[in-house]
Amino acid sequence: ETTDWNLIVQGEGSKVALVERFKQTPRALLLGTTSFWHGVDVPGDALSLVVVDKLPFDVPDDPLIAARIERI
Structure with a gap:
C-alpha cells in the first residue's frame, strides 16, 4: 500500500x-526528538498534529532534583 506522505x-x-523543508512540503511528516x-x-x-513521546519532566532520582524536591 502506498501513502502520499512525505517523511522527513x-x-x-x-x-x-x-x-x-517540513513547512514547504505538502503532506509531510516530521520525526524529531527532544x-x-x-x-x-x-x-x-x-x-x-503533534505527538509527544515523553513529557519533559526531570528525573526525580537525580541528586540535584531530589534536593530541590526535598526543599519544597
Missing part, C-alpha cells in the same frame, strides 16, 4: 533545514 526524519539535515521541543514554529494549517 531528524538526521537528514540541520534542525532549521528540516523545519523549513531537540525539536523548543524553537519550532509552524503556523497555520501546515501543522495539524
Whole structure:
C-alpha cells in the first residue's frame, strides 16, 4: 500500500533545514526528538498534529532534583 506522505526524519539535515523543508512540503511528516521541543514554529494549517513521546519532566532520582524536591 502506498501513502502520499512525505517523511522527513531528524538526521537528514540541520534542525532549521528540516523545519523549513517540513513547512514547504505538502503532506509531510516530521520525526524529531527532544531537540525539536523548543524553537519550532509552524503556523497555520501546515501543522495539524503533534505527538509527544515523553513529557519533559526531570528525573526525580537525580541528586540535584531530589534536593530541590526535598526543599519544597
